[in-house]
Amino acid sequence: MTYRYTNRATAQLAQSITPRDTIITLIPGTGDAFPALQQPTDRFALTLTSVSNPDQFEVCIVIGRQGDRVTVIRGQDNTTAQSFSSGDVASLNMTAGVYALFPQAGYMGVFDPTIANTINGYQKNAIVCDPDTPGLLWVSTKDGNKSSPSDQDGAWIHLTAGGNYADAGALDTEKKDRQNSEAALQNNFEDGINNEASLRAQADKQLQSEIDNEAALRKQADNQLQNEINDLERNKVSRSGDTMTGALFSTGLYDANGGKSTFPLGAQLDNAQIYLELSKTSDGTIPASIVFRDASGGIHHFINVTSTGNLVSQRGNPFLEVPSQGGQPMRLEAFTTIADNGSKVTFPTPFSGPPIAILMNAQENDWDCAAALGTWTAEGFTVTDYAQNDASRPQRVIIMAVGPA
Structure with a gap:
């Protein structure tokens, strides 16, 4: 059964009717405003309203129309068949009863035997909800289906049954399977949460261990640095009279006579200086000297040590070496x-x-x-x-x- 609709369809009665009349004649030429019923199961709702008393109305179901003549089922949708006069209004309106018939258009309503009888049975492929099991849907396998899904007579098929007619045992099994699946899903979800918590705890522990190790290494480095600072503080010569226990070297170089010399390390009085010096000559040898720089700027290498370890004078002459006698220098x-x-x-x-x-x-x-x-x-x-x-x-x-x- 299919309900047909047109927009703003309205007309007036050409003749008065009694509660027993099932054929209504409309003013000539106005019937085409209403839907054409091409199939035997086509329908539309027609509301009759008294012009003299607008509160008087009746809902009819039109089961056939020929031009301006419509065949109706009187007193529908909780109204009663009444008498109407010529000139009263006949209109196509959406009624509460039609709204209730939406399951035939695929509305997911609950199966209702009253609706099934009213619409002369559900159409093939109409879908309804099971009245007892939430989430269970049924598909009609034929037109004019007035059977209840619980009859299990093949008139309805479970939407997820894959072509097999559902029975109570299958529904129970499916329900249990669904429950088991939901329980397994919940368990998997909880296991996932627990695993995630365990992994996070493990990662936090590892991170804390790395932080502790880094802190220990930093503390060790700080202690070593502090020890070095303490050693420097203990060994440095900061004022007259201090004693230096470590070595003191001058490693800076400057150009001198085509070679390189260290910056001097020695003593000074007014403009006179005496100092130690290492020089790298052009031939690559490195002799050592005790140098005296007089107040006039004159340079005197009065003791020199060659790269082979010999003592020589400023002119390069070797010093006389006197050996000891019987251990006596x-x-x-x-x-x-x-x-x-x-x-x-x-x-x-x-x-x-x-x-x-x-x-x-x-x-x-x-x-x-x-x-x-x-x-x-x-x-x-x-x-x-x-x-x-x-x-x-x-x-x-x-x-x-x-x-x-």
């Missing part, structure tokens, strides 16, 4: 004085014992002179000669003596 003393045969010569700096060698040489006239044996003491000796002093007077002599330091 020796030193050399050289000087000039005025002497003659029998003169007493005193060493500028006394030795710690008698010298082991004394050399003499006259600087003026020819004179063969020497230190007389038996006269050598730590303080000096007596001059003797082996030939006459041609100068016939005391003359200048050079003396070199080696003795215990």
